[in-house]
Amino acid sequence: MIAILKPSDKYILALDRTEWKYGKVWVNILTLSIVAGNTSIPLFWQTLNRKGNSTLAEKQAIITRYLEVFGVTDIAYFCADREFDGIEFVRYMDKKEVPFRLRVKVSMPITDKKGKLMKCGKLLRTLKTGENYKLRRARKYGGVKVWVEVERGRDTKESVIVISSENSGKILLEYKQRWKIETLFQNLKSRGFELEETHLTEAAKIDQLFGVLALAAAWAVKTGELESAENPIEIKNNGRPQKSLFRLGCEIIQAVLFEITSYSKVNIFEILRC
Numbered sequence: 001m002i003a004i005l006k007p008s009d010k011y012i013l014a015l016d017r018t019e020w021k022y023g024k025v026w027v028n029i030l031t032l033s034i035v036a037g038n039t040s041i042p043l044f045w046q047t048l049n050r051k052g053n054s055t056l057a058e059k060q061a062i063i064t065r066y067l068e069v070f071g072v073t074d075i076a077y078f079c080a081d082r083e084f085d086g087i088e089f090v091r092y093m094d095k096k097e098v099p100f101r102l103r104v105k106v107s108m109p110i111t112d113k114k115g116k117l118m119k120c121g122k123l124l125r126t127l128k129t130g131e132n133y134k135l136r137r138a139r140k141y142g143g144v145k146v147w148v149e150v151e152r153g154r155d156t157k158e159s160v161i162v163i164s165s166e167n168s169g170k171i172l173l174e175y176k177q178r179w180k181i182e183t184l185f186q187n188l189k190s191r192g193f194e195l196e197e198t199h200l201t202e203a204a205k206i207d208q209l210f211g212v213l214a215l216a217a218a219w220a221v222k223t224g225e226l227e228s229a230e231n232p233i234e235i236k237n238n239g240r241p242q243k244s245l246f247r248l249g250c251e252i253i254q255a256v257l258f259e260i261t262s263y264s265k266v267n268i269f270e271i272l273r274c
Contacts (some may be wrong), residue, residue, distance in 0.1 A: 003274035010076035014181040025201040026051040042214040047203040079178040087142030101175040127152035220249030
C-alpha cells in the first residue's frame with residue numbers, strides 16, 4: 001500500500017474499528033490506516049469475532065506490527081478516538097516514542113495546574129458551546145506528559161478533549177484527521193465495495209478479503225489522485241468536490257477493466273508495478 005500511495009510527507013496514522021452483525025455472528029475489524037487525501041488506507045488489521053471494544057493487548061499488537069515494519073521515524077502522529085484513551089495504552093505509546101493525538105473521555109483523570117488529579121471534564125467548565133481552548137502548560141495523563149486542547153459541544157458526548165504528545169499548536173485540527181478512517185470504512189462498505197454483503201464470518205477469510213479490498217482502495221485513490229492532477233475534480237456550490245478521489249479512481253478502473261471507452265490517460269496498471 002505504501003509503494004502504491006508513495007506518500008510525500010510523514011505518515012498520519014488512524015486507528016479504529018468497524019463492525020457489523022450477520023446472523024448471530026459479529027464481525028469486528030480493528031484497523032490501523034494511513035491518511036491519504038480525503039480518506040485513509042489500511043496498513044494492518046485484525047478481525048475480532050465478537051462485538052465491542054478492542055483489548056489493550058490487541059491495540060498494542062497492531063501498533064507493534066507497524067513498528068516492526070516501519071519504525072517510528074516516518075510517523076507524523078497517530079490519532080484515535082475515545083476507545084483508545086486508556087492510561088496503559090498511552091503509557092505504551094509514550095514508551096515506544098509514537099507521537100499521538102488522542103481524544104479522551106471526560107471521566108478520565110488528568111492533573112490540574114497544581115499537579116493534583118481531576119477529571120478531564122473540568123477543563124470544559126469555563127467554555128461556552130462551540131468555544132475551544134488550548135492549555136498553556138503541559139499536564140500529566142497517567143504519568144505521561146501531554147499537551148491538551150479542548151472544545152465544548154452541546155453536551156459531554158459532543159465535547160472534544162484531545163491530549164497530544166507534542167505542543168504542536170493545532171492539536172484539535174490534527175486530531176480531526178482521524179475522521180478519514182470513517183470515510184475508509186464507508187468506501188469499503190456501503191458506499192463502495194459492500195464488504196459486509198459478502199456474508200463472510202470466518203476471521204481468516206475476512207482478513208484475506210480485507211487485504212484484497214485494501215489494495216483495491218489504494219489503487220483507486222492513487223488513480224483518482226493522478227487523474228485529478230491533470231483534470232481537477234469539479235467543486236460544487238457548497239465548496240465540496242463533485243466526487244472523491246476514491247470514487248473517481250473506481251470509475252476509471254471500471255472503465256478500463258470492462259473495456260469501456262475511457263476519458264483518462266492514467267495507466268492504472270503502472271500503479272501496481274511497484
